[in-house]
Amino acid sequence: MSEPSTDAQAVETAEESLFDAPLMAEQERMVEAILFATADPVTVTELEGRMPHGCDPAEALAYLRKRYDGRGVSLVKIGDAWALRTAPDLGFLMQKETVETRKLSRAAVETLAIVAYHQPVTRAEIEEIRGVSVSRGTVDQLIELEWIRFGRRRMTPGRPVTFVVTQDFLDHFGLESARDLPGLQELRSAGLLESRPAPGMGDAVVDEDDDGSESDDDGDQSELFDET
Amino acid sequence: MSEPSTDAQAVETAEESLFDAPLMAEQERMVEAILFATADPVTVTELEGRMPHGCDPAEALAYLRKRYDGRGVSLVKIGDAWALRTAPDLGFLMQKETVETRKLSRAAVETLAIVAYHQPVTRAEIEEIRGVSVSRGTVDQLIELEWIRFGRRRMTPGRPVTFVVTQDFLDHFGLESARDLPGLQELRSAGLLESRPAPGMGDAVVDEDDDGSESDDDGDQSELFDET
Amino acid sequence: MSNATTFESDVSDRLAAEALIVDVDGFEGPLDLLLTLSRTQKVDLRQISVLALAQQYLAFIHKARDLRLELAADYLVMAAWLAFLKSRLLLPPDPSEDGPSGEELAAHLAFQLERLSAMREAAAKLMARDQLARDFFARGITEDVTRTRRVTYTATLLDLMQGYARIRTKDEFRPFVLDREKIFTMEEALGRLRGLIGFAGDWTDILSYLPDGWEIDPAKRRSATASTFAASLELAKEGKIEMRQGDVFSPIQIRKRDR
Secondary structure, eight states: OOHHHHHHHHHHHHHTOOTTHHHHHHHHHHHHHHHHHOSSOEEHHHHHHHSOTTOOHHHHHHHHHHHTTTSSEEEEEETTEEEEEEOGGGGGGGTTTOOOOOOOOHHHHHHHHHHHHHOSEEHHHHHHHHSSOOOHHHHHHHHHTTSEEEEEEOSSTTOOEEEEEOHHHHHHTTOSSGGGSTTHHHHHHTTTTSOOOOTTOHHHHHTHHHHHHHTTSSSOGGGGGTOO | OOHHHHHHHHHHHHHHOTTTHHHHHHHHHHHHHHHHHOSSOEEHHHHHHHSOTTOOHHHHHHHHHHHTTTSSEEEEEETTEEEEEEOGGGGGGGGGGGOEEEEOOHHHHHHHHHHHHHOSEEHHHHHHHHSSOOOHHHHHHHHHTTSEEEEEEOSSTTOOEEEEEOHHHHHHTTOSSGGGSOOHHHHHHTTOOOSOOOTTTHHHHHHHHHHHTTOOOOSOOHHHHTTO | OHHHHHHHHHHHHHHHHHHHHHHHHHSSSHHHHHHHHHHTTOSOGGGOOHHHHHHHHHHHHHHHHHTTOOOOHHHHHHHHHHHHHHHHHHSOOOTTOOSOOHHHHHHHHHHHHHHHHHHHHHHHHHHHSOOBTTTBOOOSSOOOOOSSOOEEEEOOHHHHHHHHHHHHHHHHHHHHHHHHTTOOOHHHHHHHHHHHHTTOOSOEEGGGGSOTTOSSSHHHHHHHHHHHHHHHHHHHHTTSEEEEESSTTSOEEEEEOOO
8 A cells, every 4th residue: 555655745745744644634535535426515524424433524624625726626615515516617618518407587586586685585575575476386496496495484473484595506506605695795784685664564574583583593594694 | 657756747847837837737627627527437539629729638637647646536547538536445435325215105205294294193193194004114114214203102092102203304304393394385385286175175274284383382283283 | 641641650559559568568567667667767776766756657557558458456556556655755744644654655665676676686696606517517427336235215305295285185175075965966956856846746845855864954954955946946947847935935836837
């Protein structure tokens, strides 16, 4: 086995010889191999589960990310998972690989954007923003694409179900998290992501704030829009 | 193996030379991206066809091979074509990849759905809702998957055992709690109910769902459907 | 000559009308139409004149009505609301009147338009991003080397929900079938009456024609009475029987009509 020594050398040159370099270099190789083998993003927990006991995939990922910086393939973060993706500037080489995607209707695109920027959002809120009713087919199509899914119920009368975007959505649009949506900050500071009730018809819509208090547990993206 | 050293020299000279170094580095990125994204091994001729005019994929492949030397992934030649493959010594990490996944049977999906929506629920109740008897294998399978488990015994004659869903179930289906499962009305409006019920029949069930949902205890959701 | 010109103007009118139809169809509801109209003001949506916008919208609707176009109800609802808003904005505020002021309503409308416009832009930006399998790509060769074959079972939330929906829909039909048991259809009543009427010599209460076993249960009795009555009307219309009722609420009697 000559690999360990070459690895050590490789890391020495790359990362200025860390004291635990061989071990970390090996971990980096493992993470690299696992990510290469799958098309879907892999979470740190999953990596931990598959790598030998005591490994620190998070650190290995950091090294690996640096290593792939500027390469034809890059390591990207998608939600709390990681994946290797080709560099976007090389897309022109891949016409062969491009799969013809169904063209989304304007209604579907707008509904998707509203779910992404306002999540968790109810159907009634989507309709309020677009000013027209949302057809069944539109929501159906977005669920089928696995770009949106049912989220938590809103703790308001009727307990309406909410919609949130999925990890597939983030992966598809190359987003690390829903926070990275283009223009999110500007929209928020302009107050355009608030659910403002129409004057004179208070209660029905106001409970938006209640939702914030409800979403104090971890994990969900809802708190994304409550903080700050 | 003498190639590596000569390659290393080649890389150095290429990278130091102002003229063709960036070009070759760029070609290497291109080859890397193509090999990464293509489903089959790629021949040099094919690479030539896909890359901009004047590129030398054979040389780029040599650099790339050197770059991946000793990594978790290696560039391998298969016949007269090239592919990136995970390093053979890391095969043990791929064991999870070799797991065969099968779709849950319809009976199991329905049983699981009933447990999720009606928990805690007895076997007799599941049978009543499905209209057919539930095989022992189905329940065993769901228990083995750790998606359902035994709940409290029902305080009725015979003290039948009940079934509830597990945390694993919630994790697998990305649910915060079983109460987040969408109701019939929501399934219908999302287009997930193929057959429409007879006029005037559907609402009754949905209303019950919504009524029950007002209660705010966080345990089970038996109250959701008990009135049915 | 004059005929020809009227004909020509007819054509141009019709073309204009058709263009408008296409236009109305092109809008996704009143808010979308308002947003498009607001573009003609060429100002930041925050500085938009809602009053001018309301007038534009009302003029648009008016024109559409002149051309006798079918307008969806929500366009008319919006028109009515904007007319109300316009009057609120033009008249001095009445302190005795409660409810939101014209300015508040106008501000909210401006907010809605700005938000819709912002979401449109956001949607466009989103779709303009590099997309998976179009601009960047996932691993082409995924390694599922079948070395150890351990079977796991998967199901998606969609499977689960569809499974449940399947059972519940099946369920919803069940009471429907049960309910039918208590319904005596008009066809059944007609068939029964046609068969029996030949044997009746004289005036007979229609209640005596109810089928056996349908007299006791109130629901069944009601259904059978109604359908028998309807069936006897049908037979009377066909000229097969005569009907009479002595007084209000007294028994209805029928007899075979001899030709």
